[in-house]
Amino acid sequence: MNSCLRFISALLIMATLLAACSANPSLPVNSPVSIEDTQEEGQTLTIVNPESIDSNMQTEQPSDGKKYQIQTRLTDFHLLSSTTGLAWGATRNELRLYRTEDNGATWTNISPSSSILFSSNPEFGKDFFFLNKDTGWVIRNAISSGEAIILRTNNGGLVWKMASLPDVARVAAVFFLDAEQGWIVTEGDYRSSSEAKAVYLTKDSGATWKKIMSTPIIAADASARLNKLPKTGVISGMSFTDKNHGYVSVLEAGQPSLYRTANSGVNWSKVEGWFDHSKFTSCSRFSVDAPEFFRGNTQNGWVPFGCVKEDAIKYQGYFTEDGGASWSFVPFSVPWQQGDSAALATTFLNRREGWSLHGSLVYHTTDLGANWSLLPQSAKLSEIVLEYPNVLKVQFFNSQLGWLLVGQSDNNRSLLMQTMDGGVSWQVL
Template sequence: MKWWCKLTGCVALACILLTACTSQQPSAMTPVQEEASVTEEGQTLTVVNPESINNTAVDTKAEEGKKYQIQTRLTDFKLLSETTGLAWGATRNELRLYLTQDRGKTWTNISPASSVQFPNSLEFGKDLFFIDPINGWIVRNSLGSGEAIVLRTIDGGLTWKMSSLPEASSVSAIYFIDQQYGWILTENSDGVKTLYRTVNGGASWNKVMSSPLIHENTENELVLPRAGHAVAMTFTNKSNGYVTTLDQGQPKLFMTNSGGAQWKENIQFFNPSKYTKCKSFVVGTPTFFSDNTKSGYVPVGCSKEDTMKFNGYFTSDSGASWTLAPFGLPWQSVKSEDHELQAPYFLNEQTGWSIQGTTVLHTTNQGKDWVALPESEKLTEVLLEYREIVKMQFYSESVGWLLVSKSDHKRSLLLQTQDGGISWRVL
């Protein structure tokens, strides 16, 4: 089959218009009386229904401003601005996706129809991507002999349309740079990696790269190799992209300047000789900063025995060269294989945050020195019960979100700071 084969998907499938569940009162919610009432079952969010749409299949008349107890455990989130963010989880294989545009005071259910099942938790950048509150995409891997599908919305989740990836394997990453241009990376059990690109907002997808089963010539070497597991993918424009992998436990970085058609490893990125005491490694997502897209950061974690420590690799020339920045952080205990420590979050190449125990640490010199911020009584109280840090993100030097979970992975809480990590409140 030709590599440039265009994937249009099933004609009938592409015509399906999935109506969001936002206009339907979630069945897994029960009314609560007070905003501060947070029980073991979940977190109280004020859910407001969106404007009604032409949909006779569901009741579009819901009580406005009513508070509901969300039974869904939130598993991920994404801050889109200081006031706007997404948070989501799943209940009975149904995705529950919520949007706030007022710093978490009220939330809108923008979930796709419950007929689309999601048996696994969704991660931002892997299964779900939004560039703003209006334009978003969700990937669901094929179930059994079915096809992988891509849901897309251009109206903030009021409606969802569907396209398919008929030949797709397990999806490893999704990334969009604007409303039209995006990429999906897949990987099968043999390590074959395939990259799809859309130039029409996800309505159709073209295969632009695939790992060969057998390396035949030097041209075929300019692809993502079968060896190694794809971890994350980032694009900064229509041409330049980055993929991190773990190959026999070693972090690697691959780069493209051809929109994904050709890839080459940056052998300068990681030098294992600098880590003589490390038993294994983890590598994170290449992040390029909004104030300067030439500057970026990739976290690399080193583990030994039952502890782990992160350092950072930084670039100021779009990834041509990378500098190791040893973080002045202590080793942290890793309680189990299921418990993954979160890398420090960097807003730019100098400013970052990390959490050690119940203390928020802040750096302004690329992680060389870390200052403990004043203790937040609320954060300390929460972290003593919800001990696992699921994710931390800052949108500015003031506003950040933090998702924490109990060790049983059944309950979570989402918190917000508006003063750079000094004080926190439960959303």
């Protein structure tokens, strides 16, 4: 009798265990699934699958839902409209590119093929450029003795096409005026003896490229270097106002310089007197950023530069109101920047309105930097900056909407934040 009872009890226990194993319900179809990358986490994105995916696309899409969540490290972003933006970063040499059209509530993975390896993180204006949510280019610099690869899409990343630039040391800047015409500037390795520059032009959306200017490594005489970009110096960025007129900023012999072209990049001349070193004799060194012309107005633009003293930097700028024909120096009455946010230049939305971030402190101007007001300090931004002290990038699309990217000192984690009241309050996207 006792053995029968023991047998029945064993059967009941086994049945209970089997029921428990099968009691875990399946997730609803639209329930987000978490896919974590424990190596490089930080930003949590809710991914929405695109309507159709090209065979070259690589995603971590679970098979049982249209939405899923990831944690990833972002290294750059770009706002395209008041609701649409791009964010990206390279993880294990694979570019992971995402687009949102609802202010960061959901994202679409529009990454190119994972078989194209990236040795560094693409930067907007340097080796990454998008005109709108559909049309964009990503450049993979040459690895070892290979060639630079230019990826392009005209349907929002559903399909990526590829072109190449052989024998290119490093792409320094890229700019597209429209969906057809664009330029690439390359330069040699500044750590070696060759810093030769070259300019490439495309008129077919990047399918083919023509070298239209090159600086000779060894010139037969001085005339061989006339009407060209300088052989020495590091290029900071490039911008064009129309099909003929463009500008390139260069840190040349340690000082900011500006070069311009009036024939689509074939010939270049230095803008003489643009930077007056005599006004900044107390600066130990300088930095210079890319020339920028404000959205919707190619007559108004500016070039930011930084004056470094010991471990602090102060950003100021040269502004133009006539498409670059003349430039005016504008000093900024903001504090000197130190620490992890020192590399972040002031940003301007238009000729009047701009912001300057100093850690969790946000300064705002509406009179071209003549006066700056310290905005009320955001408790959320102050909290986040304690854990993510590197203020990497800020961009405003209008007077109210802006994005901010912050990261940790080890560069393994980052967070993307948003303000919808002009920089007063911030939230993690």
